[in-house]
Amino acid sequence: MANTGDSIGGVEPVAPHPVQLRQMGPGSLGIVWSDAHHSLLGVRRLRLECRCSLCVDEWTRERTLREEAVPQDVRPRKIEPVGKYAFRIDWSDGHTTGIYTFEALRRLCECPQCKKA
């Protein structure tokens, strides 16, 4: 909902949210956003960018996941909503604990426009 101002004043987050999730190819995820932006994401990169505590050190935030440990043909099996702010991805390599916030997905967008910026 567009923020109508007068009676509800700022309670609705204004950051864009996904309105559609689509598989764009064997290894590409498409997201259509509420601001009409179309994102394209390579799924292996998404797997490598996982920020869960098994893939990233909780204190130092350093990545502990080794790139060679992730199969070249890793695929999501299922993408599920988490609350109203993120998705959890169930991966073909058996990894299930990664939560991707909308902000993180937007940052990872690989469309030509976002790559340039």
Added chain:
Amino acid sequence: MFFRTKTVAEPDVLSALSQVRDPDLNKDIVSLGFVKNLRIDGGDVRFTVELTTPACPVKEELKAQCEARVSAIPGVKSVAVEMTANVRQSSAAPGNNRISLPAVKNVIAIASGKGGVGKSTVAVNLAVSLAQSGARVGLLDADIYGPSAPLMLGTRDARPGMGDGQRLIPVEKCGLKIMSMGYLVPEDKPVIWRGPMVHGALTQFLTQVDWGPLDYLVIDMPPGTGDAQLTISQSAPLSGAVIVTTPQEASLVDARRGLEMFKSVRVPVLGVVENMSGFLCGHCHEHTAIFGHGGGERMARDFDVPFLGQIPIEAGVVTASDAGTPVVEAMPASESAKAFARIAGVIAARLSVLHAGSAGSYQPLSLEWQ
């Protein structure tokens, strides 16, 4: 000899009613589809106005306006208006495929940054106020370590029943369906659990309790921003959150953390309630700002969220609460009871406004990879 009673025409009634506006949704009640069962019998006009919440703060005012507008139509002899409500489904539900409360229209989290601000008192009284307005209301006491609903609602000896499919049947009191850890463990036994157990218990409260159809499920959140808060934000389809604070700066700092948490999980903050907002003397009725004043209002302004109102400290409130009857039921004429009822109405109205604009809000998505 050919005299006929002038029959009032439907368009005249509808155009008269389209002069009546819902101040929250900022539209007239005819365009909003609130006018139902319009019957015109000669000069007798009867109809129903179906609001989006029985807790509507301006219900009586709207009714009076409808009566006045229709009575002014030439030929109208009598007007009968029935006020009803059909609470709209929260745009957030279902938030998660595994945990959704399909028969619950709105889930409201009552939270605070730290303990001791009277959050449970606020949650219980807001829930009872909503129920008093005619809504179907549940109360989930999510404070696993320090449950207080059983004491505040005089149900310390109650135990939930077991229904079909091993689902727990909530305890009922003051028109509420209630579930609390306090019903499941003896009072003198502390709950000594790590995070995963808390997660499990809360998940069960959301999925394994037979809440039945509810207009509002009020969740009394535990203080802080830890495991329990995350579980609920991720699992329950929260429609909105209410932050409780006191006028003191120390409490405000923590309340800000709570506000930020809801922002990061994209749960709309419906507003801030300032509790313990001065002491109201039972004898001279003088109001003393013992904890300072204006803190809640300041925070609401800083965070650009609505300020919902203040609840004063009154001697009777505490005693009523400890004796197991919430103040809105024990002393409905008291200042605090009136404040609770007013705030409950504002919360219900804000939820209706959110739903009215829900076309653009987030609908949970999922995808199976081929």
